[in-house]
Each structure stands twice: as structure tokens, then as C-alpha cells.
Amino acid sequence: MGSVRIQSADFSVEEEIANIKATSNRIGGIVNFLGTARDFSKGHHVVKLMFEHYAKMAEQALLKIREQALKAFNIIDVTLIHRVGVIEIGENIVLIVVGAEHRQDAFAACAWCIDELKKTVPIWKREETPEGQIWVEERP
Amino acid sequence: MSSQITVRFFAHLKDIAGMESVSLPLERDCPLKQIIAQLEETIPSLRGCRGIQIAVNQEFMNQKAIIHPGDEIAFLPPFSGG
Numbered sequence: 001m002g003s004v005r006i007q008s009a010d011f012s013v014e015e016e017i018a019n020i021k022a023t024s025n026r027i028g029g030i031v032n033f034l035g036t037a038r039d040f041s042k043g044h045h046v047v048k049l050m051f052e053h054y055a056k057m058a059e060q061a062l063l064k065i066r067e068q069a070l071k072a073f074n075i076i077d078v079t080l081i082h083r084v085g086v087i088e089i090g091e092n093i094v095l096i097v098v099g100a101e102h103r104q105d106a107f108a109a110c111a112w113c114i115d116e117l118k119k120t121v122p123i124w125k126r127e128e129t130p131e132g133q134i135w136v137e138e139r140p
Numbered sequence: 141m142s143s144q145i146t147v148r149f150f151a152h153l154k155d156i157a158g159m160e161s162v163s164l165p166l167e168r169d170c171p172l173k174q175i176i177a178q179l180e181e182t183i184p185s186l187r188g189c190r191g192i193q194i195a196v197n198q199e200f201m202n203q204k205a206i207i208h209p210g211d212e213i214a215f216l217p218p219f220s221g222g
Contacts, residue, residue, distance in 0.1 A: 035222055051221065052151055054214060057198040058221075082221055094222050114222055122195075122214075123221025124151035135152035136220040137191070 002077035002097070004062040006053060006123075008085040010092055016079050020099040023077040029103035031110040035094035037087045041136075047128045051084040051093070054122040058082075061121040065113055073109035075100040080113060082123060142210035143167050147179065151217045153192070156185050166209045172196065173203040175213065191218040 001023055005011075017030055037049050062080050069078050079097045087093055096113045100106035125136040145166045149157040164175070172194065180187050194201050195214040207213065 053221070054148075054150060054195070054198070054216065057195060057214070060198060118219065118222040120219070121221050122150070122216050122219055124217065125220040126151070135155075135217070137152075137218045 002066065002079040002099075003081075004059065004066050004079070005081045006055070006058055006062065006084055007081065008083060010083070011081050011095055013092070013095060013097075016081065016095055016097050020077050020079055020097045023099060026101055027076050027099040028101050029106045030097060030099045031103065031106035032095065032097040033110050033114050034092060035114070037089050037091050037093055039089045041127060044127075044129050044131065044134075046089065047130065048089060049087045049093070050126040050128065050133075051082070051087065052124045052126070053082075053084045058122050062117070065116045065120065068116070069098070069109050069113050073098075073100070073112070074102075074105040075109045078109065078113065080117065082117070082121070084123065145175070145207060145209065146212045147175075148212065148214045150214065151220075153186070153189065153215050153217050156189065157183050157215075166207065166211075169206050169208050171203075172201060172205040172207050172213070175207055176203065186215070189217065192216065 039046050077099045081095045096110050098106045098110045127134045144163045146163050148161040154160050193216045
């Protein structure tokens with residue numbers, strides 16, 4: 001069964017894929033997006049990241065994305081997870097797993113979900129660089 | 141019933157405001173616009189911040205909203221999750 005979560009702990013991509021797979025035998029394609037922490041951004045080195053969120057509102061926004069995705073796309077289930085707190089380089093940040101009968105629907109829904117997450121979920125990224133801390137505002 | 145409202149700041153707005161949150165007295169309903177104007181007088185650098193959205197009790201609101209005692213107002217800079 002799909003779900004939405006905001007948590008400081010890491011998640012298991014394999015477990016989340018298995019959870020989606022277990023939702024229905026009708027699933028024929030699973031697409032996932034995994035966002036990870038990189039060590040370089042806009043010309044500067046990044047040592048670690050910190051994500052802050054507006055707890056209740058962020059959870060509601062994730063739930064809304066899940067509900068909208070289930071309505072708007074021909075998919076069977078979707079999970080959205082975002083980590084908050086300090087995240088070291090190379091660690092997982094965000095995971096979206098979409099299960100559908102066919103791959104085109106799963107790809108489209110997954111792309112929409114991550115774009116929507118970046119636009120509508122009150123989460124903010126702070127980069128720690130050798131020159132200091134930078135709050136990131138743009139949405140690449 | 142509470143006679144206060146809570147104002148919360150997030151991300152770099154915490155640095156600008158110099159605080160994470162503040163409680164302000166509010167005895168009766170008041171337009172959000174008026175509360176923002178008062179805050180900008182106390183914290184002038186808030187005026188220069190672009191792209192801020194306001195949430196009241198975790199819902200996006202425009203400045204025409206009416207604030208009630210007990211409400212929570214949040215100043216949200218552009219999001220950067222994902």
C-alpha cells in the first residue's frame with residue numbers, strides 16, 4: 001500500500017517498491033524517482049544539507065499530491081517520502097514510487113509528483129558549504 | 141479562548157526576523173494585511189523579501205483574510221524541497 005511520509009530517518013527503496021508491488025497484482029510497471037544529496041551546486045562545493053519543513057502543512061501537501069495523482073493519472077498506487085534534518089552527501093532525500101498497469105502512466109505520474117512536490121510542499125533546503133550556510137530558494 | 145496569535149518564520153526568514161516565532165496579542169478579528177503591516181514595521185527587512193507566501197492555520201491565504209485570536213500565521217519563503 002502506498003503512503004506519504006516525512007521523516008528524519010533514511011528509507012529503504014527496495015521496501016517501498018515492494019510495498020507498492022504488494023498493492024495489486026494488476027501492477028505491470030513501477031517507476032521511482034530517488035533524489036540524493038550531491039556535493040556540488042551552482043559552482044560551489046556542498047558539505048552537507050539540512051531540510052526544514054512546516055510539519056503539518058507539509059504532510060497535508062504531500063497527501064494532496066498523492067490524492068491528485070491517483071485521480072489524474074491511470075495509476076494504481078503511489079508513495080511519496082521526504083527526509084528532513086541533516087542529510088550527508090550521497091544520502092537519500094526524497095523518494096517517489098508509482099505503480100501502474102503500464103509504464104507510460106507510471107513515468108508521467110512520477111514526473112508530475114516530483115514537480116508538484118517542489119512547487120507545493122513547504123520544505124526548505126539549506127546547503128552547508130566551505131564558505132558558510134546558504135538557504136536555497138530556486139527550483140531547478 | 142486565546143487572545144493571542146502566533147507568527148512563525150521559516151528558512152532564511154528566521155534569520156531576517158531574528159526569531160522562529162512570536163506571539164502577538166489579538167483581542168478581536170483583524171485583517172491579515174494589518175498584521176503584516178505591523179510586523180513589517182517591527183521587522184523592516186521583511187519588506188524586501190520576494191516570493192513569500194502566507195499560511196493561516198496551515199492553509200495558504202491572501203492578504204484579504206481575516207485573522208482570529210488563536211490563529212497561527214506562517215511566513216513561507218519559496219520552497220526548495222526535493
